[in-house]
Amino acid sequence: MTANTAKRPDRRASTEQVLEIVRALATELHPQTAVPTSVTLDSRLERDFGLDSLSRVELIARLEHAFDTSLPAHVMASAETPRDLLRALALAQAIPVPAAVYAPSTPPSGDIIAPPAQAQTLLDVLDAHAQTNPARAHIHVLTESLQEEIIAYEALRAGAMRVAGGLQARELARGETVALMLPTSREYFLAFFGVLMAGGVPVPIYPPLRAAQLEEHLKRHARILDNAQSVFLITVPEAHRVAQLFRTLAPRLRASLTVEELIAANTIAPPFAAHAQDIAFLQYTSGSTGHPKGVILTHANLLANIRAMGATVAVTSNDVFVSWMPLYHDMGLIGAWLASLYYAMPLVAMSPLVFLAHPREWLRAI
Secondary structure: OOOOOOOOOOOOOOHHHHHHHHHHHHHHHOOOOOOOOOOOOOOOOOOOOOOOHHHHHHHHHHHHHHHOOOOOOHHHHHOOOHHHHHHHHHHHHHOOOOOOOOOOOOOOOOOOOOOOOOOOOHHHHHHHHHHHOOOOEEEEEEOOOOOEEEEEHHHHHHHHHHHHHHHHHOOOOOOOEEEEEOOOOHHHHHHHHHHHHOOOEEEEOOOOOOHHHHHHHHHHOHHHHHHOOEEEEEEOHHHHHHHHHHHHHOOOOOEEEOHHHHHHOOOOOOOOOOOOOOEEEEEEOOOOOOOOOEEEEEHHHHHHHHHHHHHHHOOOOOOOEEEOOOOOOHHHHHHHHHHHHHHOOOEEEEOHHHHHHOHHHHHHHO
16 A cells, blocks of 8 residues: 555544643643532533633644644634534544645736726726726635635625615615624625615624524624614624614614625615715724724725825735735725735735634745
8 A cells, every 4th residue: 555545544523632621621721620520411612611812822723733633714713612513523534634725826918907096986996897808817716715815806896886776676775874783704705895885884783603692792883883873784694683782782773684685685786976075984993991992984084094004105006915904904904905906916815713723824825
């Protein structure tokens, strides 16, 4: 049997092995706290072991090393008990995930594409590139399964128009705010421009790291939803189960929606005429040191900022931007995405979760 076909040693995970790795990490992180001896597969990682979101990064790394496997990025966020980890390990070992899945595509190069200097709004910028370079790759989304999804300029515009049609079919009025609670994904990019095309104002807020935290997460962000007077929340399907909570915490909120539901309306929005001084989106602070505070950003504000940044570092359309910064953060949203949009730079976007779970893929993308 050759080296390439030799069977690897059987390193299937057992209950006691998984529990021991969890116990050992909890003991290292909390040496002054006694780890319960009666832990089981259904003990809670956070409540019983004190393992927060960052601790799980180290836990996943140790499990992958111990059992010679690779776990999907979402396991770090979704696993709540050792049983969840054991199931994920069994599935990963039954269907192995290659250590290196992402094979970056070659970004376009050639003649430099001039930025739309006459553009007055973000919608003008997207229209200009969609008309002159419709098939050019704009965003390379690195998904949680480490696959690359490419969004071209015209595809972004067309998808956003369908989202806008869905919002207008639900009677979104000009100037009304729509909260976006989505991870880094194709859906986020379509939703952001869809709200603008419908005449609304996007309000990016950060999504919960774990589905189990959804209700608590929404309670914590109720001040933003209420302060921004958001009438819709575009989010993940799992949020529908706490839809009643939305109306209690933010009375103006009419519904929670997914991008799929909006697109399913199969309505194309009529052209919306935005102006330079119209609000492009509302940027809120995290609220970690006080109540979240909102800042109004107009199209003119954003384009002036983007043009100043671009001139300072002399970027061109032959440059490439790689980012794991979240899209609710100003650096991820403005510096990475919107600046790349303006200068026609290909953007490689991965979520913070993928970066934490597979940091080597960030280096591979670069």
